[in-house]
Amino acid sequence: MKFIKNIFNFSESKFINYQTILVCSLPLLLITGSAAPDIIVTIISISCVLFLFRNNNIFTLFIDKNIFTYLFFFYFFIIFSSLFSSNIFTSLKFSIFYLRFIVFAFLVSFLIKNNSLKFYSLFFLSCAISVSLLFFDTLFQFFNGKNILGLQTVDSANRISSFFKKMILGSYVLKILPMFLVSIFFMIKKNKYNHNFFYLFYFIAATIIFLSGDRAPLLLLTIFSLGILISLKNYRKRIIIFLFFLFFIFSLLIMTQKRYYDRYIVRTLNEIGLSSDKNYNEKITNFSDIEFYNKKFFIFSPIHQNYYATAINIFKDNVYIGAGPKSYGWLSCSTYAQYQVDKFSCSTHPHNFYIQLLAETGIIGFALVLFAFIYFIQYLFVLKSSNQKKYEFTKEGLIVSLMGMIFHLWPITTTGSFFTNYNCILIFFCFGFFLGEKK
16 A cells, blocks of 8 residues: 555656656556456556646656547547446546556557666566566477466467467567667667677567467568568668578478478468468358358468458448447347348457447548558658668667557557557557657
């Protein structure tokens, strides 16, 4: 209780120190699930708002006014959308408290700007412990079938999950990676570490993602790596050698390990309809609707195409403002059979951010997020072509955080839900890094 009470003591130095510790604890806490990180983000956001009310003279240090206006428009829009939802309570309960993620992002940027050395030192330490622990546990599970706690995955594809209850090991490491690399670049610039730390932890992260069997994170890692290769001129030669080395190792594993060959090659070709085994998808999912599933090509897989078709059906009835955040979960199930393709349509979300946004927030919400995605790409091109001195110290960190935001919002991939606490924390966490590096 004394610790919590001290958080709300508005001495600026204490505020910055406590918030730095709490924020930097998140990479470790996210391994335990979303409950503890969400509590921390809530405490951080409330104390931040109270601090701003008491010290409104530093308000401008927190806020980029244009981005602040944009985010608040999106915030009030999803509340407005929730008011017209068929399940107002569930939708509105999430939308109202969405504000904490926005405040969290601006706080992260404030800490980066005002306590950068301590913040990046602690954040590097937190990420290094998290990623190293997951790396050794992943290797243990790879060779033994169980992790160091004796937990065994129950996934049908025999994927590695480490300490996670869901199959999100690769996704977690991928989404932490850009922020981790930003902290490494900062420490390199401060002459605390050398460039080998960059390659070491990049290799560890890439290995975890590959061994996890998570295909979407592996695709996004490839896009991220190509972006880093193109954008970071000073690292280009070493990165080319490094990426060829990774490609060689992963190719060797695919050729020698049947489960990775099946997962990355056979299963992928079968699910998108390019396999010679025409009945594969029906056998693994027991589909019964021959008309829908007997196609030559699928978007990612038959079940994903089912979700997308269901989401589009919802969108057609809610074109402008959508059916409300978190509405797909009940509209895709038996109560609202008019939206279903069949019994397999029922899911908590349609597994793609933009398809979900169309269904749950309509054209307006979809356009707002798509605009943000385009903004990050445009900003990256401007930054890449800039030789201004003001970028000399932070250019690597800014580029990496931008690349992180781009793959967070990458449209052509399978994803989790756009409106879960876990994903919102990671998206706005990376966004906070971008805001901090941008200043």
